[in-house]
Amino acid sequence: MPKHSLPIRVAGSIFSGGGLGDVGIEWGCGIPVITACELLPSRAALIRKNFPQTQVFEGDIWNLKKDYIDWFREKLSGKPPWLISLSPPCQGMSSNGAGRISSAIRCGKRPREDQRNRLILPGIEVLEALKPDWFVLENVRRMENTIIRNEMNHPENILDCIGRRLLPLGYTLRSSILDFRNLGVPHHRERLVTIGCRIPKVVSQFAPIKQIFSKETSPLHPAKTHGGTNQPPWVSLRQSIGDFPPLDAQNNCVDAVDPYHCVPHWNDQQYFWMKHTPEGQTAFDNSICLTCGREKQSKEQITCGSCNHPLPVPQVKKAGKLRLVKGFRSSYRRMWWDKPAGTLTMNSGVISSDLKGHPDQNRVLSLREIMKLSTLDDGRWRQRFDFSGIPLGKWDETGAFSPRLVREVIGESIPPLAMKRIVDHLVGLEGLYR
């Protein structure tokens, strides 16, 4: 896009994934995301494919931050971008982990730390250099308690670090947990969303504070649209995918018409355990013997105490002996038709992961279903997101796309509808206080 034709509001993203958050900003709010930065080649290729105008920096932000900043400065002739969105892959931390890191640093030792938690540092450097009017930082909800080794090698809470570096630049900052079900997203996803603004009229309305985290949703964050009094209820699985054609993890893994409506195959054992698991329940709680009808006596039991037939509970052979699978009771579990879907993770195709079973068909959710539940493919955007032709692992049966890529980028994304609602709210605030 030539400089003179740039709209008033332009955005950039860092840690852009496959660009799903960017769908909400660009296709949803009409604000072009003119540059992105992503480490993984398959995801960078996905952004290029769906946003051919976007300048994609492919690689590690530690190495690319200068190029990213220089490119933006040149493109905007030194003016600040309107928005930068960042989703650094911070893992979040329990207070135990935080204490261990702090004490190692205080003893002068290099702590055993998850390097991903330090990726916020180059992110902050980009914000310091470009000073966007707004930024939206999205992360796991436990980030609020995360201690990192900061740029001076000192232990510091990640939100304190953001405040220490950005408040002096004129930002007002607020950090709250958003449950995206409350914004009309039909699956459960809670994220810590930190919003910064340095537009003077907005800053004077929402004065800078040091404790940027609040349990209540801050006024910089969008208010809930679903699930409250006098509001529509959360969007359920039934409303979202209730009309999809049936599939089966052994006998009908791919829809005849839509290759994206496809699921992985289950082996005989998985199929047996899940076939006898009711909606909302886990196979671990199956307690009736299918041969003699007797109830099991103990939780650990894997064969019937009366007739010795196997019970439909998850079991493995270890050292020649069958035993109950060690796992969380949230695994091998079916979702509920009348609730939003469980959190869509990178493992949405794996039944041994948390809450992944279809409510009443013997299978996990298909790619088409997770595309709809993530709000990427629910008919509201100006075009269809295209996964075709980008390799990652095995191709689908038609050789057109990678099922793994679809599951991974959706599992790591901010749902486009949630991003749209957040950014619409910022546009609205700016209009109110202009």
Ligand SMILES: C[S@@+](CC[C@H](N)C(=O)[O-])C[C@H]1O[C@@H](n2cnc3c(N)ncnc32)[C@H](O)[C@@H]1O
């Ligand atoms: C949580 S995902 C972001 C998803 C994105 N917001 C979306 O909606 O699709 C974080 C992304 O950061 C990328 N990433 C990890 N380390 C990085 C690095 N050092 N430099 C640039 N990107 C990185 C990961 O590959 C991943 O795609």
